[in-house]
Amino acid sequence: MVPFNPTRTKVQLKLAVNRLKLLQAKKTAINQQLRHEVAELLRQQKDESARIRTEHIIREDYSVEALEQVELYCELLLVRFGLLETINPGKTCDPGVEEAVLAVLYAAGRVDGIKELLVLRDLLTPCFGRDYVTAAMENRDHNVNERLVERLRVNTPEDYLVNRYLEEIALSYRVSWSPPDAEGSDDLDELGSEDDERGAGGGHRVSEQSTDKHECVKCAAREKEVKKQSTQPASSATASSAASTVGVASKPDAEADGLPTLVDLAARLEALKRH
Numbered sequence: 001m002v003p004f005n006p007t008r009t010k011v012q013l014k015l016a017v018n019r020l021k022l023l024q025a026k027k028t029a030i031n032q033q034l035r036h037e038v039a040e041l042l043r044q045q046k047d048e049s050a051r052i053r054t055e056h057i058i059r060e061d062y063s064v065e066a067l068e069q070v071e072l073y074c075e076l077l078l079v080r081f082g083l084l085e086t087i088n089p090g091k092t093c094d095p096g097v098e099e100a101v102l103a104v105l106y107a108a109g110r111v112d113g114i115k116e117l118l119v120l121r122d123l124l125t126p127c128f129g130r131d132y133v134t135a136a137m138e139n140r141d142h143n144v145n146e147r148l149v150e151r152l153r154v155n156t157p158e159d160y161l162v163n164r165y166l167e168e169i170a171l172s173y174r175v176s177w178s179p180p181d182a183e184g185s186d187d188l189d190e191l192g193s194e195d196d197e198r199g200a201g202g203g204h205r206v207s208e209q210s211t212d213k214h215e216c217v218k219c220a221a222r223e224k225e226v227k228k229q230s231t232q233p234a235s236s237a238t239a240s241s242a243a244s245t246v247g248v249a250s251k252p253d254a255e256a257d258g259l260p261t262l263v264d265l266a267a268r269l270e271a272l273k274r275h
Contacts, residue, residue, distance in 0.1 A: 004127040006085050012123060013074050013081075016116035020071040023113055027064050031057055039173035042166065047180075054165045058157040063111075066151035070107045070117070073100040087127055099145065101128070105136035106144045110152045 034057050041050035076097070077084065083094045084101075093101055101124065108117040125133045135141060139149060163179045170177040 004089065005123060006081070009084070009120065009123045010078065010081055012116050012119050013078050016114060016120060017071055017074050017078070019114050019116055020067050020074070024064050024067045024071070027060050027067070031060050031064070034060075035169050036173070038166070038169050039175050042170055042175045042177045043173075050166060051162055054162050054169070055157050058161060058165060059154075062151045066107070066148055067111065067114075069145065069148050069151070070103060070111065070114075073103040076100045077104070084127065089126060089129070093128055093132070098143075102136045102144050103148055105133055106139055107148065107152065109137060 034053055038050045038053045038057070041047075041053065077100050080097050080100075083097045087094060104117060105121055105124065108121040111117060121133065121137075136144065166177065166179070169175075
């Protein structure tokens, strides 16, 4: 087996960092152009074509994020390269660089366009052994960063995520668009809320109207009784004084009963007319 070559490994790490940055910039520019095309498709109401393009945008975004992670791991190995140089062949990897080493070995066969990662995998094999490299490539012990594994996995994006991307693209390019399911649910929610408001408001108004009518009837009856008593002829001074005494006494009784005043009655009648 060829011995570990620290000098060449360091050079390949630097080359990998530069190549990863270039590939990220290239994919980002392509994705920006794809977003513009998706916006035009939405403007032309070609939703199905827009969804297919959006799925590709999502996968490319995941790829860019994975490239950024691998770039950071390569930079970490450059900063802590002294730990790699001190590792004896076949020995356990130092915890300070183990996560970065596993990430580079795992991504080597899954990232297209970065041949430096394949070279690094071959250069690191003498240092850690073929079994260790194979286990890292297969993520046999599940020690590779979970986020990196998820971003490099090839899956069809969920409909919810696609809709979110489409909404963001439509908003960025000022295109009027919303998911078909969201439109129906929004209409149902609005109808339900209007019915609830009408039901609650109608019940409240009916209750207020019945209460006001009841008080109006009581007030009218009370006024009729007072007028009847005031129109009766006085037979004698005693009767007159007695009537005045009753009239005086009736005022606090009316106030004690809590009957509404004429001002309150007029206001409530006006309110009834408005309702």
